[in-house]
Amino acid sequence: MIIDSLRRYTKPVFVYLPPNSQLRGGAWVVVDPAINPDFMEMYADPISSRAGVLEPEGTVEIKYRQKDLIDTINRLDDSCKLLLKELNHLNEHTNNLSMNNDQQYSTKLLNISIEEHRQQLRTALESRQQELLPFYQQVSCCFFF
Template sequence: DQEGVNQIIKWLSYVPIRSDSYFDVLKDVETVPANTLLSKGSDKVDVNEAVPIEDVAKNRYKHNRTDALVQNSALSNVQNSTMISEKQDSIKLYVKKINDIDADNINSTDIMDLITGHDDKQGFVDKNSYFEYMSEWGKGIITGRGKLGSIPVGIIAVNKSLVTQTTPCDPALKTKSSSVTNAPCVFIPDNSYKTAQSIEDFNKENLPLFIFANWRGFSGGTMDMFNSILKFGSMIVNQLVNYKHPVFVYIPNCAELRGGSWVVVDETLNSQFIEMYADDNSKGGILESAGIVEVKFRLPEIKKLMHNIDSNIIVLDKKFF
């Protein structure tokens, strides 16, 4: 139908012309190498090594232009030094203002407002350039394509709301459809497979990838193990290791990245292409606070601390020991 054709054409607008093509930000500027300029003592020049007259004129203009810029830069540095001292106070106030957080409504914020913008506020990607794919599969993960400065990019984000997974009934068996509610910000089999598949697609389309990470780890239940949660997690690792384009992993404001979810998106998997960034108010670590207490603060350490700080126990220790 017409709607399907429009979606296909829109999708193709985010893909390079050829599989080995890329989207150039700026056109390559032709420069004249210094070693190709003629010296005073040279009398014979090969035709292939000759420098056109217009290139020599451009090179002379560059040198004259550079001398003028050097003279002007000394004056501008003096002026800038005085302006910086005057603007420091205003910059601090501005930074403090943009970093203010609405703590009361932080849990109700939507990651899509950050990506696409909200009302008259600009989002991460260009306006009206983002559209989501596979929205009905693995709803705990949001995958889509957008344009950042007119450059197509792939985006993977996390749905912070509760997700209900419905399994339809089998007509050949006497079964009923079942629904399971999964916790948000956790890798389960379907959304981990969706993540790996999306990374593979973006790599084939030569797209830079932005991952807005907000995971607390992998779900490790018996059914999750049976449904190949470990296999899909390793697929994410394999796809990032083989990714040949820039990957930016960002932990948003008040988000967290913990446990095995950190392992599968860590920059050491492919340090040549992957970079990690985090907001000042984000969290990260291998274990959560409750897990660290169980490992580091066991019963013997608890008893030792009780005998050191509890006044009643200290009195009893002095009385009976």
């Protein structure tokens, strides 16, 4: 409704952004001079004012994606580091077993229990990551702004 009124408005409209101000997201849409270029003008401090700025959550979502958050969780959280270490050890152990064809093990039974353990570790890791993800998203907004 405001945008429609501004589009038909025939008097001059001046938008001024003082120094160190920001015009974010939805507010930008309402006062964008492109709505009525013949009558709307925008003025802002060229050094310290910013317009058309995304909210912190939007910027973080673009610059610091979920994959990056998961990588950060894996790097910083002790539980995730331990689970990843166990998974890597299990993978190395499985590779060593497959290389030793001389020894006669019941590798089929052993592989099943290893695969079950691997799946349990993956499930625990994903559960921990999902538990921590909201906190890391919230903190990332603070550090980007």
